[in-house]
Structures are given as structure tokens and as C-alpha cells.
Amino acid sequence: MTKLRQSDDYNVPLVDRGVRSGTALRIILLAIVLIAVAVAFVVFKNSLDNEMVLGVLGILAMVGIFFLVSSVIGFVEVMPQTQSDSLARSFLNTHPDGTLITDEKGRVIYANAAYGELTGATKAMEVQTLETLLSRHRESNEALYRLVNGLREGREGREEFRLLRPLGPVGSSGSGAHWYRLKARVLSSEQRRESLFIWQITDITSERDDQERFFKELQNAIDYLDHAPAGFFSAGRRGEIFYLNATLAEWLGLDLTKFVPGSMMIGDLVAGEGLALIQSVQAEPGLKKTVSLDLDLRQWNGQSLPVRIVHSVTSMRDGAPGESRTIVLARQKGDDADQSASAASMRFTRFFNNTPMAIASVDGDGRILKTNAPFLKLFADVVSRDDVERGTLLETIVHEADRSRVREALAEAKDRQGDIPPIDSRNPRDETRHFRFYVNAVIDQSDEAPEEAAIVYAVEVTEQKALETQMAQTQKLNAVGTLAGGIAHDFNNVLTAILLSSDHLLLQARPADASFADLMEIKRNANRAAVLVRQLLAFSRKQTMRPAILNLTDVVGDLRMLVDRLLSGTNVRLDVEYGRDLWPVKTDLSQFEQVLINLCVNARDAMPQGGKLTIRTRNLPAGDVAAFNYADLPHEDMVLIEVADSGTGIAPEIMDKIFEPFFTTKEVGKGTGLGLAMVYGIVKQSGGYIHPESEVGSGTTFRIFLPRHIVEASAATESNGYQVEGVPMSADAAPQVVVAAEPADLTGKSAVVLLVEDEEAVRRGGKRMLETRGYTVHEAGSGVEALEIMDELDGKVDIVVSDVVMPEMDGPSLLTELRKKYPDMKFIFVSGYAEDAFARNLPADAKFGFLPKPFSLKQLAVAVRETLDN
Numbered sequence: 001m002t003k004l005r006q007s008d009d010y011n012v013p014l015v016d017r018g019v020r021s022g023t024a025l026r027i028i029l030l031a032i033v034l035i036a037v038a039v040a041f042v043v044f045k046n047s048l049d050n051e052m053v054l055g056v057l058g059i060l061a062m063v064g065i066f067f068l069v070s071s072v073i074g075f076v077e078v079m080p081q082t083q084s085d086s087l088a089r090s091f092l093n094t095h096p097d098g099t100l101i102t103d104e105k106g107r108v109i110y111a112n113a114a115y116g117e118l119t120g121a122t123k124a125m126e127v128q129t130l131e132t133l134l135s136r137h138r139e140s141n142e143a144l145y146r147l148v149n150g151l152r153e154g155r156e157g158r159e160e161f162r163l164l165r166p167l168g169p170v171g172s173s174g175s176g177a178h179w180y181r182l183k184a185r186v187l188s189s190e191q192r193r194e195s196l197f198i199w200q201i202t203d204i205t206s207e208r209d210d211q212e213r214f215f216k217e218l219q220n221a222i223d224y225l226d227h228a229p230a231g232f233f234s235a236g237r238r239g240e241i242f243y244l245n246a247t248l249a250e251w252l253g254l255d256l257t258k259f260v261p262g263s264m265m266i267g268d269l270v271a272g273e274g275l276a277l278i279q280s281v282q283a284e285p286g287l288k289k290t291v292s293l294d295l296d297l298r299q300w301n302g303q304s305l306p307v308r309i310v311h312s313v314t315s316m317r318d319g320a321p322g323e324s325r326t327i328v329l330a331r332q333k334g335d336d337a338d339q340s341a342s343a344a345s346m347r348f349t350r351f352f353n354n355t356p357m358a359i360a361s362v363d364g365d366g367r368i369l370k371t372n373a374p375f376l377k378l379f380a381d382v383v384s385r386d387d388v389e390r391g392t393l394l395e396t397i398v399h400e401a402d403r404s405r406v407r408e409a410l411a412e413a414k415d416r417q418g419d420i421p422p423i424d425s426r427n428p429r430d431e432t433r434h435f436r437f438y439v440n441a442v443i444d445q446s447d448e449a450p451e452e453a454a455i456v457y458a459v460e461v462t463e464q465k466a467l468e469t470q471m472a473q474t475q476k477l478n479a480v481g482t483l484a485g486g487i488a489h490d491f492n493n494v495l496t497a498i499l500l501s502s503d504h505l506l507l508q509a510r511p512a513d514a515s516f517a518d519l520m521e522i523k524r525n526a527n528r529a530a531v532l533v534r535q536l537l538a539f540s541r542k543q544t545m546r547p548a549i550l551n552l553t554d555v556v557g558d559l560r561m562l563v564d565r566l567l568s569g570t571n572v573r574l575d576v577e578y579g580r581d582l583w584p585v586k587t588d589l590s591q592f593e594q595v596l597i598n599l600c601v602n603a604r605d606a607m608p609q610g611g612k613l614t615i616r617t618r619n620l621p622a623g624d625v626a627a628f629n630y631a632d633l634p635h636e637d638m639v640l641i642e643v644a645d646s647g648t649g650i651a652p653e654i655m656d657k658i659f660e661p662f663f664t665t666k667e668v669g670k671g672t673g674l675g676l677a678m679v680y681g682i683v684k685q686s687g688g689y690i691h692p693e694s695e696v697g698s699g700t701t702f703r704i705f706l707p708r709h710i711v712e713a714s715a716a717t718e719s720n721g722y723q724v725e726g727v728p729m730s731a732d733a734a735p736q737v738v739v740a741a742e743p744a745d746l747t748g749k750s751a752v753v754l755l756v757e758d759e760e761a762v763r764r765g766g767k768r769m770l771e772t773r774g775y776t777v778h779e780a781g782s783g784v785e786a787l788e789i790m791d792e793l794d795g796k797v798d799i800v801v802s803d804v805v806m807p808e809m810d811g812p813s814l815l816t817e818l819r820k821k822y823p824d825m826k827f828i829f830v831s832g833y834a835e836d837a838f839a840r841n842l843p844a845d846a847k848f849g850f851l852p853k854p855f856s857l858k859q860l861a862v863a864v865r866e867t868l869d870n
Helices: 020-044 052-072 083-094 113-119 130-134 140-150 205-226 246-252 274-279 340-354 372-376 386-387 402-413 460-506 516-539 550-567 589-605 622-628 652-657 676-685 711-718 762-774 783-790 811-821 856-868
Strands: 098-103 108-111 157-163 178-187 198-204 231-235 240-242 288-298 304-315 321-330 358-363 368-371 425-426 430-441 454-459 547-550 574-576 585-588 611-620 638-645 689-695 697-705 722-724 726-730 751-756 775-781 799-803 826-831 847-852
Touching: 098 113, 113 198, 130 140, 140 157, 140 178, 140 585, 178 205, 231 246, 246 288, 246 321, 288 430, 304 826, 321 425, 340 402, 358 372, 368 372, 368 386, 372 454, 402 425, 402 430, 430 460, 460 516, 460 762, 460 856, 547 589, 550 574, 550 589, 550 611, 550 638, 550 652, 585 589, 585 697, 589 638, 589 676, 589 697, 676 689, 676 697, 751 783, 762 775, 762 856, 775 783, 783 799, 799 811, 799 856, 811 826, 826 856
Parallel strands: 574 611, 751 775, 751 799, 799 826, 826 847
Antiparallel strands: 098 108, 098 198, 157 178, 178 198, 231 240, 231 321, 288 304, 304 321, 358 368, 358 454, 425 430, 430 454, 547 585, 611 638, 638 697, 689 697, 722 726
């Protein structure tokens, strides 16, 4: 840019026609005053005394002389300027950019010295507007047109253009082409009726020269990198590629013109498992790490390109992965030839035959060329060594239904495709065995086997398939169980409110009343609903259980008479096969009886034309468990109970659904679909396992596996155990659940009860029921509110009856907090879930009563009275 003159005259603008409206107004007022005085002298000349006139004129003359002298010496300013005006004008006058201010008609109002320097004007008469100057140059017409239109619409603008010759005279700036930056904006003023246009023009020729020189250097550097004899790419923290050079793009067959930084990931370039190698390179926090790796890249047509990369990755100070830079070198033959051919061959043969994976090389037609020892062992029942030497096809070891997929995979390998999906298939002679095949293309054929097209790896996944099927079924049943348990919990609250309300009304009614029978019907149906809820809770494994040590020989023997009655009137024959010296098991007696009864009833219904029902029991040592091939069974001693029938069987398509709640194949009204769901839940809650096997037309067998209970360990701790309804519990089964016999007197005797329940209907019903028995009842809707009430009552509460599941603070947390101040406070938990579902979260020495939902008035009164008495 041309240097401006540095002289005293440079601060003086060429043109400054700005009008100061305040000064003009004062001049007009002064003129009016003078005219008024002159008119007064003329009008009243006859009324004034000559001496007075001369005196006034003298005074005015003295004032005028004083004003003139003061203005000459600078004591008085004729047109005073404010400090802000002075600063603004100094800024414009000394601004290095040429500044021009015009009105809407194009008349020049102001032009600073820099403007004159750029345009060659030295006097005010020589100053021309930019519209006049630039309209002479074709190169600047369009830019000028856009700016002028923008000013007329009230918009500011900015343009850059290039002129073949400078605007001003040829001087130190040279006579060649020049670049200019032109800015224009509108200046609106309240003191003016019309707006002003401000133009600023700057010579940016030297700035443009610097930019062009830098761009050329950068372009050369990129050109050198793009056409280097090695590939290169850089990636961000997440592996997104921001740059790759032309050499690498050419190798991979990519079109650089369509490449968008960040649109590709490193995984898009790497074939096979090479990405795992790259991701395994991690630097220490704040440092850099560089490694060399041999892997294959993926070309645009799917083929693989063997390369060696030098991968450099940085790490952030917090250990997070940083950006990476990678050089790609084409892999040449003989890079790793640091051993003799014979030694390398021996090492390869040893590795090839001792790998745990079955491997075979295949030619382009699918014939097996060579295999390792594990391959022959894995497929011994399908192919032999002689078959391999005769060139048998690979598809012979694959199930017939999957052979077309194998042919497609081999065709892709022959075309050197990089990523070929694995193939899952079954053994053609044993469909219970499953295999997974991986087909990899051979990129560089060796001299030993030039016809080699693919390497095939095979692994047996029979156990994995069985486990996947079992896990899917287990997850499905667990999800349904969670849903069922949640529904049952909420429904228990509703049933509890119904039962308490019906009990309250029955206390007030007489048997002779017309409403008494309806109230009894309400209570009867509520109890029926409670049975369904218990079945749901059994399936979700959250029902109340009283485990006892049982001998299944005695249990089955006691049930035999009941099962015979269930089978009477049918052509079904019962056969019981007792195992000798059965090990004891630990489960709820009544619940397990329900399991056997449900299975026997289902077996009877599956044999409408008659048949045979068999119940078998036997011990199953840990070594024999694996023979059943059930993935979820632990290898430990078990007691096996089998319930088998010779009925119609279960279709394979519904086998996975039989344990789901409300699923039934019976007619409407002949079953709830909760029988097998309850069986499943009880067995699981007892720590056991249940597996059905069925064949349509041949019958069904349900196998129940219960873990063996070590009596010796239980007897050693029985003296220190707890008693729950007469059933001994080991010492490690704490906390202690206290249940006693029903007391004869259920009245309150002025006892104070704190009832904690978040369900308002249950809380209201319980409070009313307890008050009718003479108790003083305080109620709370949550654990937090219960603590506040305890503080208000100074702990003068005899017993706390609390729900388990509540917002803010649950029942176990409430008990823990109360024990800190009141260690001997008596406590009853009320819940639709089993006590072991929450007792594990309590201290080992905690004592509490338990009342399962739904409950009646009498059950509530009994639980409170017996806990108070204990």
C-alpha cells in the first residue's frame, strides 16, 4: 500500500463542508436581535433623547470591539466545537484509509488527505466521487454497482477488486495492477433530513501479494506430499480421516475430488482385523508413540492391498486418544526374509498343525488343497486324509442348505475381496453340531501353491449356540417376570384396600342384612384375585416362601394319593419310581407340592385318550450333570425329579412360550395360563432349574433339578439359628423374621402404632381397622414423614407398621434410621414380595415381623398383637 505523506498538512482534510446547525442558529438569532434594535431606533427616534442614543451606541461599539479583539486572540470562539467533534474529525483526518463522505445526490461533504493521496487529488476542486472514478474502469463496475444499490437500501457493503492501473498518479506504488478494498455504509443523523454515504477505500496490493506468495508455497508443499512415493493420511481423535494424499487415493482407487474431510473413518480403509491392530497403539498421556504394522487396506472394489504402515499417534494429557499421522508403504516381497527357507517352512508347519483352529487352503474351484491336524479331527466323520488328497470339495463338510453360501464366499475370495462374512452351518451328518467358517482371500500366491485362492478357518460353536438360545429364553422370562412382579405389587395394594374395606363393612353388618351376602361375595372374589396375584409373584420369584429341609421321597409319597384322585375317571395310569437314598433339598413344602400338582394336572390334560404318567426321583452327582447338556446347569450335586407323560406333546414353535404368564393352549375358561409360569418361578426361587423336552405325539418330560442340601452344615448351625413357623433357618439367613402363634386377645390396650404406607387407600383402611381394635394410630405417607412424626412424638410409639416399597425412603432404610435412636423399636414389614427380597439389605441382627399383602383385618390385628406380645 502506498505510504501517505507524513507532514503537518496531512491532518488537514481536502474537503470539509460539514454544517454545524447549533452555530447557524446562534448567528440567525444574533441577526434577528440586531435587526430588531435597528428597527427600534428608527421607530422611536423621535422619542429618544440624543444623548441616550449616543450612550447606547457607544456601549454597543465597545462590546463589538471587545468581541472582535477576543475572537482574534482566541479568547472567544465564533463557532465552538465540542471535544467529541474534535476527536472524531482528528480520527477521520489521520485515518490511513481514504475516506469520502457524500450526500444522497453525490455531492462531496468530506474527504480526508488519505483519499487525496490515493486518487491523486491535491486541492478541494480536484476531489471526485468514487462513483465517478471507478465507473471509468470496467473491472470495478460490478462491485461499485452492488455497493451503490446496497446504500440506497440502507445496507452497508464491502468489495475487493483489481484494477489494471492505480487510481492515483504513477509513483512509488508502481504502474502495474493494483488491488483495492472498498467499504460503504450509510450515516443517518437526527440533525439532517437526509442520510450521508461514507466510502472508505484502501490499497491492498502488498497484502494480496503476500497472500499469493503464501498460497503458492502451500500449494507446492501439498503437491510434494500428494505425489510422494508413499501414501499418507491423518486422522482425528475418533478415527475420522481429515486428509489423505493422492498416492494413497490412487492405490485404493478413491476419487479425491469427492473426498470430504471427516466423511471416512480409518475402519473404512482397513480390511479384516487390521483396525484392531491400529486401535491397540496407544501413547502414554501427553506423549507420542510410533509403530510399524503389517496389514491389508481395502480398495474401492473390495480387494485387499497388503501394506506396511508407520503409525504415529498422540495422547492428550488426560490419557484420551489424540490425532494420528500415518505413512503407508507398499509391502514388498522379502521384507521379512531374515531366515532361511527351510527354517521358515519348518516353523510354519509346526505353527500350522498346533493351532487350536481348523485351517484349510482351497483353490478357486473350492477343492481342499491342504489342511492342518485340527481340521481332520474336527471333521473326521465327514472327510478323511484320502479325501483331501483326492481334492474333495469344501462344501462336503457343510450342510446342504448352506452350500450355496460357501460357493459365494469362495467366489468373493477368488476375486480377492477383503471382507467376507462368516458362515454358520451344521454338520451334514449330525445336525446337533454347529460350525462357523471364516473365508479369507489369498492376496499373494506363493510359488508352492500358486493355485491357492482362499484360506478357510473353522471353529465349533455348538455350545455357544445352545447358550445363546438358553440365554435368550432366560432373558425373555426374566423380563416378563419383572413386569409380572410389578403388576402384582400394585394389584396387591388394591386388593388390600378392598379386603380391609369389606372387613370393616362386615363388622358393621349383620348376617340378616340384605347387603351381607354381597359383602361376602366381594371378599370371596378379592381372595380369588389374591391367589392369581400369588401365582404372578411365584413366576416373578418374589412370593413369600418358608423354606424347609425336605426329603422328596416323603413329599412324593404323601402326594401320591392326591394325584390318584386327580386321575380318577380317566384312563391315565400313575407310575412312581423312587430313587434310593435321596439327598435332602431345601424348599417350601407347600409351594413344591403345587409344582408337582400343576405338572400332573397338565400331563393328565395332555392325555385325553388315556396314557401313562410317570414321576421319577434320583440323585444326580456333579459328574453326571454334564450329560444332560443344559448350559445353565452348574456342575454340582443335584436331585432330579422327572414328570413324564405319553400324551400329545408340545409343538416346537410354542416350546419357548410355555412358561410365559397367561399363555395357554386350553379353551377359553379352562385355564388362566399361570400354572407353568408359577412352576417356573417356584423352582427358580428355590435355586433350582427346570427343563422340558417334548416330541409331538410321543409325550413330554419336565425335569426339575434341585441343589443338594448339605445336612451336616445345617445341623452344625441349627442351635444358633432362627425359627420361622417351626422351620429352622441357618444363622447366615439373618435378619430374623419373628412369627408367633395367633394371640387370643387382639385389642390394642392403648398401644401406639405408626402406620407408614404410601398408598392412601391402604393407609386409610389400615388406620381405621386398627383404631376399631383400640389402637392409637399415627399415619405417614413415606419414610421421611415417619421420621418427622417420631421426632414430634419423642419416640413414644410402641410399634411401626411399614410398607417396603415407598418413594423418598423405603421400609428397610426407615428401619435402619429408627434403630439409631430407638434400637428396641418393634417393626412389621408389609409387602407383596417375599421377605428375602428386602431382608438382605438389613443389618444382620435386625428383628421384624412380616405381613404379606393382601391381608385382611384379622391378619393385620394378629400381626400387630403378636409382635407387641413378643
